[in-house]
Amino acid sequence: xxxxxxxxxxxxxxxxxxxxxxxxxxxxxxxxxxxxxxxxxxxxxxxxxxxxxxxxxxxxxxxxxxxxxxxxxxxxxxxxxxxxxxxxxxxxxxxxxxxxxxxxxxxxxxxxxxxxxxxxxxxxxxxxxxxxxxxxxxxxxxxxxxxxxxxxxxxxxxxxxxxxxxxxxxxxxxxxxxxxxxxxxxxxxxxxxxxxxxxxxxxxxxxxxxxxxxxxxxxxxxxxxxxxxxxxxxxxxxxxxxxxxxxxxxxxxxxxxxxxxxxxxxxxxxxxxxxxxxxxxxxxxxxxxxxxxxxxxxxxxxxxxxxxxxxxxxxxxxxxxxxxxxxxxxxxxxxxxxxxxxxxxx
Amino acid sequence: xxxxxxxxxxxxxxxxxxxxxxxxxxxxxxxxxxxxxxxxxxxxxxxxxxxxxxxxxxxxxxxxxxxxxxxxxxxxxxxxxxxxxxxxxxxxxxxxxxxxxxxxxxxxxxxxxxxxxxxxxxxxxxxxxxxxxxxxxxxxxxxxxxxxxxxxxxxxxxxxxxxxxxxxxxxxxxxxxxxxxxxxxxxxxxxxxxxxxxxxxxxxxxxxxxxxxxxxxxxxxxxxxxxxxxxxxxxxxxxxxxxxxxxxxxxxxxxxxxxxxxxxxxxxxxxxxxxxxxxxxxxxxxxxxxxxxxxxxxxxxxxxxxxxxxxxxxxxxxxxxxxxxxxxxxxxxxxxxxxxxxxxxx
Numbered sequence: 277x278x279x280x281x282x283x284x285x286x287x288x289x290x291x292x293x294x295x296x297x298x299x300x301x302x303x304x305x306x307x308x309x310x311x312x313x314x315x316x317x318x319x320x321x322x323x324x325x326x327x328x329x330x331x332x333x334x335x336x337x338x339x340x341x342x343x344x345x346x347x348x349x350x351x352x353x354x355x356x357x358x359x360x361x362x363x364x365x366x367x368x369x370x371x372x373x374x375x376x377x378x379x380x381x382x383x384x385x386x387x388x389x390x391x392x393x394x395x396x397x398x399x400x401x402x403x404x405x406x407x408x409x410x411x412x413x414x415x416x417x418x419x420x421x422x423x424x425x426x427x428x429x430x431x432x433x434x435x436x437x438x439x440x441x442x443x444x445x446x447x448x449x450x451x452x453x454x455x456x457x458x459x460x461x462x463x464x465x466x467x468x469x470x471x472x473x474x475x476x477x478x479x480x481x482x483x484x485x486x487x488x489x490x491x492x493x494x495x496x497x498x499x500x501x502x503x504x505x506x507x508x509x510x511x512x513x514x515x516x517x518x519x520x521x522x523x524x525x526x527x528x529x530x531x532x533x534x535x536x537x538x539x540x541x542x543x544x545x546x547x548x549x550x551x552x553x554x555x556x557x558x559x560x561x562x563x564x565x566x567x568x569x570x571x572x573x574x575x576x577x578x579x580x581x582x583x584x585x586x587x588x589x590x591x592x593x594x595x596x597x598x599x600x601x602x603x604x605x606x607x608x609x610x611x612x613x614x615x616x617x618x619x620x621x622x
Numbered sequence: 623x624x625x626x627x628x629x630x631x632x633x634x635x636x637x638x639x640x641x642x643x644x645x646x647x648x649x650x651x652x653x654x655x656x657x658x659x660x661x662x663x664x665x666x667x668x669x670x671x672x673x674x675x676x677x678x679x680x681x682x683x684x685x686x687x688x689x690x691x692x693x694x695x696x697x698x699x700x701x702x703x704x705x706x707x708x709x710x711x712x713x714x715x716x717x718x719x720x721x722x723x724x725x726x727x728x729x730x731x732x733x734x735x736x737x738x739x740x741x742x743x744x745x746x747x748x749x750x751x752x753x754x755x756x757x758x759x760x761x762x763x764x765x766x767x768x769x770x771x772x773x774x775x776x777x778x779x780x781x782x783x784x785x786x787x788x789x790x791x792x793x794x795x796x797x798x799x800x801x802x803x804x805x806x807x808x809x810x811x812x813x814x815x816x817x818x819x820x821x822x823x824x825x826x827x828x829x830x831x832x833x834x835x836x837x838x839x840x841x842x843x844x845x846x847x848x849x850x851x852x853x854x855x856x857x858x859x860x861x862x863x864x865x866x867x868x869x870x871x872x873x874x875x876x877x878x879x880x881x882x883x884x885x886x887x888x889x890x891x892x893x894x895x896x897x898x899x900x901x902x903x904x905x906x907x908x909x910x911x912x913x914x915x916x917x918x919x920x921x922x923x924x925x926x927x928x929x930x931x932x933x934x935x936x937x938x939x940x941x942x943x944x945x946x947x948x949x950x951x952x953x954x955x956x957x958x959x960x961x962x963x964x965x966x967x968x
Contacts, residue, residue: 445915525888565791
């Protein structure tokens with residue numbers, strides 16, 4: 277039995293358009309909150325393959341998505357490169373010792389040594405694959421080097437990215453040195469995720485919009501493409517999805533050997549189709565806050581279907597689902613995606 | 623003696639392209655920090671016409687910009703509508719009692735009664751105009767109704783805007799009621815600023831990018847246009863600048879009776895010129911973090927000049943200047959804008 281989600285990623289025709297939601301294994305689900313409470317904290321949950329497996333599978337059963345996405349966090353990569361990650365309640369992730377110099381970069385653990393430390397991720401993947409239904413796909417993921425580097429340089433989330441950008445404009449060599457070292461680890465990390473059993477790769481460039489359009493290729497996109505090239509050469513049948521958030525002005529410049537372009541909600545689907553629809557399958561892109569209203573959800577799903585016509589398309593939100601969305605509204609979204617895209621079989 | 627900045631806003635030819643910087647009266651200037659320390663806190667400074675005048679004029683003398691922008695804060699408007707504004711150190715603005723219902727909106731002070739309470743703003747404008755050199759312009763400003771409403775509904779700054787957006791999608795009537803009431807006050811507020819002496823109006827829609835492109839007109843742009851129409855009918859010679867941050871995907875839909883479109887750094891100047899250059903003078907748009915490097919500043923100023931060719935253009939940053947920028951780099955930016963755009967006189 278084939279996986280409709282994998283087929284759709286590869287541009288094959290499918291009986292309906294598959295759908296999943298970014299952050300679908302998350303805080304809007306009471307079942308997730310229960311497992312997380314047992315685990316103690318967020319990072320413990322990432323480090324616990326059995327519990328990570330459990331929350332990864334929840335949205336398949338509860339809301340009916342067509343693919344599971346590995347429960348983990350993008351920051352486990354810099355953590356295993358030797359940076360000291362913690363999650364401070366109400367403040368988000370923190371690294372105690374941000375990178376400021378060449379020596380700091382040299383001290384980071386690189387390549388296979390770092391990638392080999394992420395055993396809890398590979399263990400979780402193996403467990404999930406044992407339990408996941410044959411017709412559902414498992415998406416593995418990583419942060420893009422730029423997005424990971426922002427945390428490694430700022431030491432935490434940021435509104436202005438001013439420390440990263442000071443480096444970008446006044447010491448670009450150092451920034452490239454960080455990006456290159458992260459890229460090497462990410463390549464091997466994703467390779468090991470594939471070897472452990474994931475069916476599809478997604479690369480999140482969550483902070484893409486922090487770079488001015490004229491510099492985006494230099495400091496982010498080309499590293500993503502390098503990772504995609506590396507994986508595609510070894511694993512041509514594993515689809516790769518790239519999700520760079522907030523770069524409508526860069527669409528004309530998108531290039532690279534990957535399968536699916538993830539469209540965020542700030543980019544109209546019609547614009548993405550016009551610019552990229554011939555080259556890539558498009559994934560997206562309902563504004564996640566529409567989930568607060570079933571009526572607005574239906575309107576948006578119908579409008580996206582009307583634009584995409586069920587061709588070379590995967591339904592998703594244009595960013596992660598928020599914690600205060602009612603579960604039944606999430607189910608409604610999934611059902612509506614299936615309803616509007618189901619093809620008559622005779 | 624004419625004001626080159628006003629001429630440029632109206633699309634007239636000028637001997638060089640004028641320049642100013644968003645947040646130019648701000649924390650990167652030691653002289654500003656000194657006055658702010660005397661005032662006690664940020665809101666006190668807004669309420670003190672003499673000190674507001676002093677900091678408004680500082681960047682004219684210190685960095686050599688062509689226009690002063692009134693020192694104030696967009697949130698004085700909801701504050702005088704009866705919401706209780708405070709600035710919590712390190713946390714930003716707070717309203718103790720955010721709007722959640724029709725009754726809350728009805729309780730707000732509206733129209734002329736609210737606009738008449740902002741006397742400290744009008745006093746500051748009169749003082750500034752007395753001291754400002756004849757050839758320099760004074761820009762007055764307001765937040766767009768949507769941007770003001772986000773704070774009034776969330777009670778503070780927000781990363782997700784989820785409370786506003788829940789209202790947008792599940793109770794749009796209430797959101798429109800808030801926006802309409804704010805719009806009425808803003809019209810009269812800007813009229814009184816003009817009567818007090820400002821030469822140019824700028825409307826900041828700082829959180830434009832929080833609205834999906836398909837809903838932006840309904841919940842923000844049309845209210846801005848309504849304000850511009852009102853002012854243009856009474857004061858056709860006062861230029862109006864609109865700065866909606868982060869809406870490259872909306873450029874095709876921009877309409878309205880105003881003079882200058884403020885381009886943020888996420889929109890390439892060439893794209894803005896292609897879509898809007900015939901209809902509006904364009905202002906912008908260097909990525910403010912380029913100010914960390916004089917070399918990158920020069921490159922960017924030259925590239926923008928190359929695109930705009932000194933026609934129907936005002937130089938500015940694509941967002942506000944950050945507090946840790948060296949003053950001499952800001953001066954370098956201003957000088958470079960003047961250098962590249964100066965026309966030979968014989």
